[in-house]
Amino acid sequence: MRRPDEVLDGAAQALSARLAAGLTRRSFLGRMGGAILAVTGGATVAAALKPEEAEAFHFCGHIWTTGSCPSPLGIPRIDSHGYPLRAQDGRPIDNLGRLVDAEGYPVDEAGQRLLGPDGDPLERAPRTRLCEDWVPERFEIEARTQGAWYRCCNGQIRKLVDCCSPSRRRINGDASLVGYCWKGRRVFCVMYYDSGLPC
Amino acid sequence: MVETFTPAVCGGRVRKHLAAAGFTLGAVGAAALVGGLLGLAGFLAGWRWAVVAAAALALAGALRELGLLRLPLPQVRRQVPDRWRAELPLPVWSVGYGAGLGVGFFTFQPVATFWVACAAAVALARPLPAAGCFALYGVGRALTVLWPKRDAARACERLASRRPALLRANAIALVVCAGLLAASPAVAAQRIPVGTGFDPSVSGTALARAQVVSGAPRVVVEPAGEPPVALDGVKQPSLDGELVALKDPDGIRVSNWRTGEVVAQVPGTVSRPALDWPLLAFVRADGLWKQLVLRDLAAGTERVAATLVRTNDIGRPSLADGRLAWHLVTRSETRIVVLNLASWKRRIVARSRIAVLIHPALSADRVLWIDQRSRMGFVRMRTLSSRRARTETLWTANGRDRLFWTTALAGRTAYVTRWSPATGDSTLLRLDL
Numbered sequence: 001m002r003r004p005d006e007v008l009d010g011a012a013q014a015l016s017a018r019l020a021a022g023l024t025r026r027s028f029l030g031r032m033g034g035a036i037l038a039v040t041g042g043a044t045v046a047a048a049l050k051p052e053e054a055e056a057f058h059f060c061g062h063i064w065t066t067g068s069c070p071s072p073l074g075i076p077r078i079d080s081h082g083y084p085l086r087a088q089d090g091r092p093i094d095n096l097g098r099l100v101d102a103e104g105y106p107v108d109e110a111g112q113r114l115l116g117p118d119g120d121p122l123e124r125a126p127r128t129r130l131c132e133d134w135v136p137e138r139f140e141i142e143a144r145t146q147g148a149w150y151r152c153c154n155g156q157i158r159k160l161v162d163c164c165s166p167s168r169r170r171i172n173g174d175a176s177l178v179g180y181c182w183k184g185r186r187v188f189c190v191m192y193y194d195s196g197l198p199c
Numbered sequence: 200m201v202e203t204f205t206p207a208v209c210g211g212r213v214r215k216h217l218a219a220a221g222f223t224l225g226a227v228g229a230a231a232l233v234g235g236l237l238g239l240a241g242f243l244a245g246w247r248w249a250v251v252a253a254a255a256l257a258l259a260g261a262l263r264e265l266g267l268l269r270l271p272l273p274q275v276r277r278q279v280p281d282r283w284r285a286e287l288p289l290p291v292w293s294v295g296y297g298a299g300l301g302v303g304f305f306t307f308q309p310v311a312t313f314w315v316a317c318a319a320a321v322a323l324a325r326p327l328p329a330a331g332c333f334a335l336y337g338v339g340r341a342l343t344v345l346w347p348k349r350d351a352a353r354a355c356e357r358l359a360s361r362r363p364a365l366l367r368a369n370a371i372a373l374v375v376c377a378g379l380l381a382a383s384p385a386v387a388a389q390r391i392p393v394g395t396g397f398d399p400s401v402s403g404t405a406l407a408r409a410q411v412v413s414g415a416p417r418v419v420v421e422p423a424g425e426p427p428v429a430l431d432g433v434k435q436p437s438l439d440g441e442l443v444a445l446k447d448p449d450g451i452r453v454s455n456w457r458t459g460e461v462v463a464q465v466p467g468t469v470s471r472p473a474l475d476w477p478l479l480a481f482v483r484a485d486g487l488w489k490q491l492v493l494r495d496l497a498a499g500t501e502r503v504a505a506t507l508v509r510t511n512d513i514g515r516p517s518l519a520d521g522r523l524a525w526h527l528v529t530r531s532e533t534r535i536v537v538l539n540l541a542s543w544k545r546r547i548v549a550r551s552r553i554a555v556l557i558h559p560a561l562s563a564d565r566v567l568w569i570d571q572r573s574r575m576g577f578v579r580m581r582t583l584s585s586r587r588a589r590t591e592t593l594w595t596a597n598g599r600d601r602l603f604w605t606t607a608l609a610g611r612t613a614y615v616t617r618w619s620p621a622t623g624d625s626t627l628l629r630l631d632l
Contacts, residue, residue, distance in 0.1 A: 070553075072573040095553055097573035097599070103510070104530055117397045117604055117618040117625040118434065119411055123512035125555045126532055133531075133552040 061151030061158045062190055066179070067171040069130045069163050069189035070138055072097035076191040078161070082129035082145055090194060094127040130191055131163035141167045143188055147180020152199035159193045203284060203296070204344045218293040219344050225297025227337035233302055234333025237320035241329075253318035254380035260311030261373035264366040274308040301337040309362075310369050315376065322380070390594065390628045397625040398515070399607040399614035400438040406607075406614065407436040407443060407456075408627055418445060420456045428456050435515065437474040444472035444479060451481055453496065463496045473518035478540075480504070480516045480523055489513055491525055493540070504538055504545075512557075515605055519561040522583070526557045526568065535559050535568045537583065548581060549590065560608035567593070567613055569603040576603040578615055578630070593630055 058068060059075065068076045072095055075087035086093050093099055098106040098114065104124040106114040113121040128134065135143040146164040150157055164181035171189040179187035204222065209215040262268035279299055283292040299305050303313050316336065320329040358365070396408030396419070404423035409416065416434040420443060421427040430436075433445035433452075443456045451472045453463040465472075465481060469492075473480040477497035483490045487509050494501035504523055507513060512528040523538040533556040535549040548566055549556050559568040564584050570577040578594040593613070596603065604616035604625060611632040618625035 074574075095573065096555060096571065114620065115623065117411075117616070117623055118409065118416070119414075119623070123514075123528060124510065124530060125528065126552060127530055128532075128552045137552050 059192065060153035061149075061160045061192060064177070064179070064187075064190075065172065066162075066177065066187045066190050069171070069191045070134045071130050071191075076130055076189070078130055078191045078193050080193060082131055082191070083127055084130060092127070094125040096125050098125070100124070100127065131161075131189075135163055135165065135188060139167070139171070139188075141165045141188065144185075145191075146182060146185060149180060153194070155198060157195045157197045157199045159195060161191045161193060162187045163189045163191060204293075208284075209289065214289060218289055219341075221290050221293030222297035222344050223337075223341035225294035225299075226301035226340040227297075227334050229298040229301030230303065230337030230340070231330040231334040233304075233317075234320050234336075235326045235330035237317055237333070238326035238329025241321035251380075253315065253322040254377045256311075256318045257315045257373045257377035257380060260315050261370040261377065263311050264370035264373065270311065272308045272311055272314060273304075275305045297337075297341065300340045303336065310366065312369060312373065315373060319376075319380065389631050391631070393614070393627045393629050395625060396627050397616040397618060398435055398605045399616065399627050400436045400443075401607045401609040401612070401614060402438040402440055403609075405438060407438040409434045409436055411623075418443070430456065435471055437472045437518075439474040439476050442474060442476055444474035444481075446470050446472065451479070453479065465494065471513075471515045473516040473523070475518040475520075478518060480518045482513055482516070484509065491516060491523075493518075493523060505536070514557055514559075517559050517561040517566075517608075520563045522561050524559040524561045524566055526559055528555060528557065533557070535566065537561070537566055546586075548583075549579065558603075558605045560606040560613070562608045562610060565608060567606055567608045569606060569615075571603055574599060578603060578606070578613070580608075580613075580632075593632070 068074075071077075072084050072093055073086065077085045077087045077090065079085055079090075079092070084093050084095070085091065086099065091099055094104065094106060096106070099109065101107050101111060101113075104127055106122050106125065108114060116122050131143050131145045135141065143163050143165040146162055148159050148161045150159055152158070162179045162181055164179070164185035165176075165188040166185055167188055168176055168186065170176035170187060176186035176188060181187055203209075204215055204219050206212045206215045209218045259268060259270055263270040279296045283295055287295070303317075308314070313336070316333065320333060393406070394408075396410045398409040400407045405420060407418055407420045409418050411417075416432065418430045418433050418436040419427050420430070420436070420438065430443075430445065433447045435446040437444040438456075441455050441457055442453055442462065444451060444453045446469075450464065450466040450469050452461050452465075453472075453474060453476075454461045463479070465479070468484040469481045470484075471482045477495055478493060479496050480491065480493050483492050489507050489509055489511070490503050491505040491513055492501050493504050505513060505525065505527070507527065507529075511530075512526070514526040514528070516523055516525040518524075521540045523540060525536055527534045527536060532550060532552045533554065534547050534551075535556050536545050537548055537559075538545045549568065549570070551570070553572065555569075555571045557569050557571065559566055565580055565582050567578065567580040570579050574597065576596045577592050579590050580593055581590045582588040594615070596617075600621070601617045601619050604618050606616070607614040613630040613632060615628050615630060616625050617628060
């Protein structure tokens with residue numbers, strides 16, 4: 001007899017397959033990510049997906065139960081390379097959650113350099129990837145970004161990304177699921193990337 | 200053993216007094232030595248939670264005396280060697296008996312108080328006061344011999360017959376001890392505001408801090424018990440006795456803060472001095488690069504401790520007791536580095552790809568630094584004497600309204616800056632470790 005999570009996982013996989021109009025779980029889009037999506041897949045996927053308000057577990061599009069990856073401001077929005085962004089507007093932030101300019105210096109909302117107590121501009125802080133850097137340091141496991149699935153959120157295509165690790169425990173503390181991970185890895189936590197493509 | 204200290208056994212009243220005196224000397228001396236060693240161990244280990252552990256042990260001991268907790272006590276159920284009295288001279292065996300009982304470990308322990316006292320001595324972390332307190336234990340041992348004027352053995356038996364009442368009284372005493380220990384300021388690592396400012400530097404009993412007053416920088420040196428000395432137009436103080444290194448518009452100058460006499464100058468694009476005369480560490484910006492330079496102001500020589508690209512941050516170094524510490528912040532990680540000046544070997548004492556590790560401060564055997572994260576900040580410390588030493592967290596602060604900034608460390612006193620990113624206001628706080 002299958003375990004409840006296996007039943008749920010199987011149902012989710014079937015739903016994803018139907019919605020993605022025949023693409024398999026380890027799909028071409030899942031591996032090639034944003035580049036293919038931007039170049040050729042946007043229209044195809046947009047046509048296959050029905051605009052829907054996906055039920056969210058803790059952010060739009062995330063209908064499973066695995067928790068968010070650790071992030072500076074608590075919501076794991078990332079850019080196409082896995083670096084943190086501010087959730088409400090997608091502006092880049094550093095590891096302290098401060099807005100940063102193109103060179104990584106902390107700035108205010110207007111883009112002016114932030115000053116320290118001595119009146120001098122503040123130096124840069126690290127800005128590192130949520131899955132490949134934050135997860136290994138905080139949880140002492142190896143992790144890498146692998147599979148993904150797509151949802152229409154707020155009128156644009158959101159890519160929900162699995163941060164996968166060999167760990168059999170996920171960030172929630174309980175048993176991890178295979179999700180869209182491969183080569184023996186399981187989903188440790190999830191993040192998302194907003195493509196900006198309309199749906 | 201107490202029957203030994205009688206005129207009949209010792210061979211006369213005078214010899215009895217001599218034996219009692221020897222016993223007292225041995226008991227008090229040995230007890231004081233044990234206390235001193237325990238206090239020294241606590242000082243070297245620097246366990247912040249030793250006070251809490253001592254309080255918990257006192258509580259456990261009280262429960263044990265009341266029969267509510269089964270707690271075996273480590274002890275050696277032995278008598279003093281009777282043959283010493285026959286084989287050794289009176290001064291030797293009497294002192295030996297006293298020392299054997301004064302140490303406490305080699306005899307029967309009827310109550311848990313001795314072990315609670317040991318834990319408290321470690322928590323006190325000060326050898327001399329701990330020795331003084333433990334000496335009282337030795338005095339107590341000596342009183343069993345000195346006080347009963349006639350039949351000491353019978354007096355001890357009468358005391359033993361009152362054991363239930365003694366245990367209850369001891370339990371009450373231990374509960375009181377537990378309460379006093381738990382309420383001790385040491386548990387909270389007391390944080391005392393010492394006014395506005397940032398970039399603290401401490402030498403002896405003098406504290407220097409930087410301030411910005413009406414947009415202009417200044418440094419204030421505050422010697423204990425004397426009026427403060429204000430130095431206008433300068434910043435980034437580093438104090439060493441009566442000398443202070445400062446960043447001024449022309450570079451770095453080292454001067455006597457009392458007299459104003461300038462003893463050394465380093466012109467150019469240099470900043471962030473750290474002074475341990477005659478050594479001066481500073482950061483030199485050189486086009487695309489930054490260098491952390493160590494200069495011997497007396498010999499006129501210098502050596503580069505670190506070089507990095509201009510866009511990375513090397514922070515405010517700390518120089519003390521043959522070591523140089525600094526932070527390194529890049530876009531992918533941060534580190535706290537300590538360089539041994541004698542061997543020129545560097546050790547990374549902390550690194551992170553998430554946190555911002557900054558503003559280290561050195562003392563003779565410890566390094567302290569800030570671990571700042573997006574929603575929390577920590578003041579961390581570890582000893583340098585052992586590579587296996589654990590990192591302690593002295594202070595955890597939640598929120599993003601006030602962040603930790605620069606630090607200073609001397610002995611068992613640390614200074615930490617807290618500042619508000621919204622207003623730029625900063626406050627210095629003293630931590631008594």
